[in-house]
Amino acid sequence: MAEARIRRMLPADAPAVAALADRLIGLDYYPTAQVEADLARSTVDGVALCYVAEGADGLVAFRLTFPPGRWSSGRGCGLTPARWPAPIEQAGYFQSCFVDPALSGQGIGRRLGQRALDDLRRCGARLAVAHSWKESPHNSSMRYLQRLGFTPVAEHPHYWAEVDYLCSGCRVRPCICTAIEMIRPVEPA
Numbered sequence: 653m654a655e656a657r658i659r660r661m662l663p664a665d666a667p668a669v670a671a672l673a674d675r676l677i678g679l680d681y682y683p684t685a686q687v688e689a690d691l692a693r694s695t696v697d698g699v700a701l702c703y704v705a706e707g708a709d710g711l712v713a714f715r716l717t718f719p720p721g722r723w724s725s726g727r728g729c730g731l732t733p734a735r736w737p738a739p740i741e742q743a744g745y746f747q748s749c750f751v752d753p754a755l756s757g758q759g760i761g762r763r764l765g766q767r768a769l770d771d772l773r774r775c776g777a778r779l780a781v782a783h784s785w786k787e788s789p790h791n792s793s794m795r796y797l798q799r800l801g802f803t804p805v806a807e808h809p810h811y812w813a814e815v816d817y818l819c820s821g822c823r824v825r826p827c828i829c830t831a832i833e834m835i836r837p838v839e840p841a
């Protein structure tokens with residue numbers, strides 16, 4: 653199969669990203685309006701810090717990232733800035749990354765993450781923050797973030813419980829999955 657092509661996310665991608673998110677994350681986690689709002693929040697000087705990967709039949713993955721100053725928490729409940737080496741004002745946030753399970757384990761998530769880290773470096777971030785999904789299939793979330801240099805700082809049970817969606821992992825509403833908060837220093841450009 654041809655390698656998926658990675659490019660920046662455009663506003664016109666929002667409905668397709670929402671449809672992919674319904675399938676991969678769970679119904680209602682990312683309605684189109686939420687994708688549009690997050691895309692706008694991630695955009696600096698007309699450039700969005702968000703990416704999609706395209707296969708022959710459409711989108712197969714996406715990654716949303718917020719630059720410093722554009723976020724104060726993730727979608728769920730639990731953040732421990734007191735354990736970070738830099739203040740939240742200097743931190744970018746890895747909001748979400750999902751890859752079609754048929755293509756996972758081929759490095760697409762890692763490539764998307766590297767692009768996001770390069771973007772955060774260009775924005776002057778000194779730290780990247782993420783919430784890893786502890787129950788992710790094959791422990792892929794933790795593994796790809798560790799490969800990108802992230803280390804755990806805290807664990808948040810029932811992290812997504814206040815998001816009204818049907819989780820594709822636990823299949824329970826509200827979600828009972830756990831997030832591992834992870835950080836990674838971002839070296840100056």
Ligand SMILES: CC(C)(COP(=O)(O)OP(=O)(O)OC[C@H]1O[C@@H](n2cnc3c(N)ncnc32)[C@H](O)[C@@H]1OP(=O)(O)O)[C@@H](O)C(=O)NCCC(=O)NCCS
Nearest residue numbers: 750751756757758759760761762785788790792793795796
């Ligand atoms: C996490 C995710 C985005 C990583 O993207 P990816 O393209 O699969 O990333 P990689 O190819 O770098 O693989 C990540 C790790 O998971 C493993 N993995 C992923 N899919 C796998 C599979 N189907 N079978 C076995 N291992 C798999 C890889 O071997 C790799 O581990 P390693 O570095 O120890 O070898 C993607 O796997 C995914 O969407 N997972 C489910 C959703 C999720 O957890 N998203 C993050 C939420 S915060």
